[in-house]
Every structure is written in C-alpha cells, then in structure tokens.
Amino acid sequence: MxxxxxxxxxxxxxxxxxxxxxxxxxxxxxxxxxxxxxxxxxxxxxxxxxxxxxxxxxxxxxxxxDGMWVPPEFRTKLQGNETAVELMDIRAQDERQYGLPKQSLxxxxxxxxxxxxxxxxxxxxxxxxxxxxxxxxxxxxxxxxxxxxxxxxxxxxxxxxxxxxxxxxxxxxxxxEKGQAFQDIQGDVYEFLLSEIATAGKNGQFRTPRHIIKLLADLVQPQLGHKIADPACGSGGFLLGAYQYIVTDLAKKAGTTDIKPDEDGFVRTSVAAALTEQAQAILSASLWGYDIDSTMVRLGLMNLMMHGIDEPNIDYKDTLSKSYTQEAEYDIIMANPPFTGSIDKGDINENLQLATTKSELLFVENIYRLLKKGGTAGVIVPQGVLFGSGKAFKDLRKILVERCDLKAVITLPSGVFKPYAGVSTAILLFTKVWGPKDKVTQPATDNVWFYETAADGYSLDDKRSKQEGHGDLQDIIQKYHARNPEVDTDRTAKYFMVPRSEIEAEGYDLSLSRYKEDVFEEIHYDAPGVILDRLIQAEVGEADLANVQGGIVRELLALKEMLG
CATH class of the missing domain: 1.20.1260 (Ferritin)
Structure with a gap:
C-alpha cells in the first residue's frame, strides 16, 4: 500500500x-x-x-x-433520410472544416x-x-x-x-521491481487521493480499504456471467474488486501459474488482455453501480475506465427512493453503504418494509430485495446493526436469518476505517432464499458462522501502517470456506458456528459477544509471607535485619509477624 x-x-x-x-x-x-x-x-x-x-x-x-474528432457543436444535424453516400460525404465535410487530429489530443x-x-x-x-x-x-x-x-x-x-x-x-x-500489479499501485494512488474527500464534509463518504474489498471478493467469489451490483458504489471500488477477482480466476483457469500473492496475501492479476473478446464483453456488462452524488458517479466511471472497463454501468440513482424499482436483479452484491444519516420518510421506496428511516438498515433490506433467489451478498455494516434493540433492527435480522441463509458474521476491528471513522463494523454474508412476498415454510438459515477479526495486517491507528504478515485476512477466507457445524464448535476460539435455534432464542441477536465464551486463565501467586520476604530483602539488601530501626522495613516485619 x-x-x-x-x-x-x-x-x-x-x-x-x-x-x-x-x-x-x-x-x-x-x-x-x-x-x-x-x-x-x-x-x-x-x-x-x-x-x-x-x-x-x-x-x-x-x-x-485514430482519425479526426469533430466537436459536438460542429456536427451537422442530420434529418434521418440521407443516403449512406450522402452521410459519408457530410461527415467528411465536417471533419475537413471542424475536425482535429485525435493524435494531437x-x-x-x-x-x-x-x-x-x-x-x-x-x-x-x-x-x-x-x-x-x-x-x-x-x-x-x-x-x-x-x-x-x-x-x-x-x-x-x-x-x-x-x-x-x-x-x-x-x-x-x-x-x-517489486512485483506489484501496476493497476493495484494506481488504485492505491487513486484511493489516497480519494481519501482527501473525507475532509470535505461529505456525509458518510469514506473509502473501503482495498484489502477489505479483496477479502469480500474472496468470500463471495463472483464468477463470469454473474450480474454484480453495488447500490452505493462511490468511486466503484467494489465493482473493480469483483472485476479483478474474476479476471484472476479466468487467468488461473486458463493455466496461468506465475501470479504472486500481493502484500496482503491476495492473488490478483490485472492483465485483462488474456480475456477473450466475448469474456470481456460479458464482464463489462456484468458490473452495475449507483450513487446519489453526481461527482462520485463521474469518479467511479473514470476509475473503472482507467482499469480497462470501456463502458461502465454506473449511474446517478437513489436506490432507496420510490423512483428506483428494480427487484431480484443481481447474482452478487458487494457493498459498504452509508453508515450515517436518515432518509426522507416520504421518499422511501414503498417496497421496503422496515419501519425506519435509518440508512444502514434500509440499505441492507434493499440489498436483500435486489438479490435474485440464490444470489449472495457481502455487506459491511456498523456493529450496531447486529444487536440494536429497536423493532426495525430486530425485523431486519429476522429477515436475514429466516428469509436468507445467513452464512457468516465477521466482526472487524474498530480501526479498519481510520482515519475516516473509528466505528466498529462487521461483514454480513448471506444468500437470498425466500422473496419478500413468499411464505416462509422453513427458515433458510441452519447455522451462522462467527469470526472475530483481531488484525487486518495494518496498524489500527490513523496512520494505518503495514504490519508484518497478513493479520487474520487469509485465515478468515480459509476457515470460512471450510466451515463445518460439527467441527467449529469451540466457543472460546476466534471462530465458531451457532445454530439458528439459539439465535432465535436470543431475539435474533447477531453480536459475536452474545455467543462467545470467555476463558479465564487461573493465575497462581506466591504466599503472602514469601512476597513480604522478597520486599524486605529488596529494601535492606545485605543489611542485618536486627539493626534496622524503623521505616518501611519495620512495617513490613510487623506485617509478617501478624501473618504468623
């Protein structure tokens, strides 16, 4: 980084x-x-x-x-009934009169x-x-x-x-020299530039660290042909993360073996040249992003275009509003929606059922609504979503447990989003099973896998300096894909599984601390007399105890005599 x-x-x-x-x-x-x-x-x-x-x-x-460029204001307005020869002649005339050699641009x-x-x-x-x-x-x-x-x-x-x-x-x-993909370095530069937006007072706008985006991609594993979305995409980081994961997966399937892990342990290649024209077209048409800030939409478009996606599908839309009517559209959703702020109650999409104006709750419900049946989401939420006592909080968690297969709750350290915010967050991984209007005949979740992340490979202060190793990131991926309810039963470990019945009994509380068992290590201390002898010896050294007249030593001797 x-x-x-x-x-x-x-x-x-x-x-x-x-x-x-x-x-x-x-x-x-x-x-x-x-x-x-x-x-x-x-x-x-x-x-x-x-x-x-x-x-x-x-x-x-x-x-x-190649060729000439004619500014839009100088292009002849055509009537629609010109012949092909006439059209070519008109365009050639425009180029001669107003055109600029594109090479000069x-x-x-x-x-x-x-x-x-x-x-x-x-x-x-x-x-x-x-x-x-x-x-x-x-x-x-x-x-x-x-x-x-x-x-x-x-x-x-x-x-x-x-x-x-x-x-x-x-x-x-x-x-x-260092073997890091050029586009990854460019992404780091771009993310550093974008980090300055935090000082512009934009509500809730802060970048998701690139290694956390890669973590989510490795967890949800998007594939070529999946329709992938981020309903609050900002500069397009999650869409780019999905793109790079798929490109790498295709390269490995094609026999590429010389891709080295990056400094966070993730295997990525940015070389899209290996894609066939058909695969590139499918992939480019697979990525969809929306944001309510027109500047961020432009930044997101340029970010993806700078990474080789010629025509990104990023648009200006409020995905929580009445004007956004999509439902059951996407196979994969990766998102870090805004944590703060409330939505104007009168403009909330009527298909959203939660009785709340809190954006963090509405976005998760909306992501559930936007998934196809069988579609999977990886969403970052503030940890308050996991245990909030309000009715809307509980109703959302019930949706995730009963209408979705809630696969995992992965808690992240509070410093992950510094210097922008110190809020504690968690990753929710879930697959949609029942639609909003379906009658649930059997709750979709059997067990929920919990993981308590202690480190992400970077210091948890404002500097976020790289630490030795990868923290827990690669362990999370390995343990998540190998999770087993019969094996992951140790509640004192950093990861374990909890059956749905227990979560239901706890009012759908999804906080890891609710189910984790603390281990109290027994500590053995020396007898009081031994400790007093040690203190007395430290005070008098080699002196004769009989000749010590007063002070702390006398008090210690008196205390020892009282102990017998």
Missing amino acids: LQNNPELKSKIDQLWNKFWSGGISNPLTAIEQITYLLFMKRLDELDLKRQADAEWTEEAYTSKF RWSEFKRMKAEDMLQHVQGKVFPFLKDLNGAESNFTHHMKNAVFIIPKPSLLVEAVKTIDEIFAVMEHDSQ
Missing part, C-alpha cells in the same frame, strides 16, 4: 499542495480535476499498450486516437506544449474530447455533460502534468 512508499506519497502530497496553492482548495473539486488529468494520462498509456498488444497478437484494435503530445498553449488546448479541445469519448449516447458522456475543467493557471497545469508523469514513473518502477 501507499504508506510503504514514501517517494510516491511525497509526490502525491506535492500534487495536493500545488492545487491548494493554485487556488483549488476544496478537496472534492481538487480530486475531480486531478482525476481528469490522471484519466488523460492513463487513456494515452492504455491505448498505446493495446496497440502494442494487438501488433503482438495480430488482433484488430482501433486506437481511440494525447497526453504524450500536449505535455510538450508551452504553458499558455497547453492550458488553452486541454481546456478547449482535450477535455471536450474526453467528455465525448464514448459517443453522444453513452452513459459516460451523459454524466460528463456538466463536468467542467477549472484549472485556472497555465503554471498549475504544467506543474500538475509534470508531477503526474513522475507519479506514473514511480508506479512503473514499483511494478517492475
């Missing part, structure tokens, strides 16, 4: 300081502008790499920078310009080209419509471009 690369962290700090001193002090505004530049840089690099891969494999690939081209020319070129040409990248009808273009490039000074743009080039050089060096 980034904490272990002081050079990279220093470069990113420099970038932040340049934007701050350049007049862009709002963290959310700064991250958006920096992301646009990262996107320009990565788009150029990915395109060049794909061209090189295509030449090596002799597969067809059309560069995004590459990062590697415009970074050589003089400061004034660069700012004018990026602001007036490169950025509009990016907004129009996937065509007028694309989801990306729709959400980029109101995006603006507001870097105000030529000097700031030049310094930012130079620093981003230096950041990418360090990432490339780390990729080659």
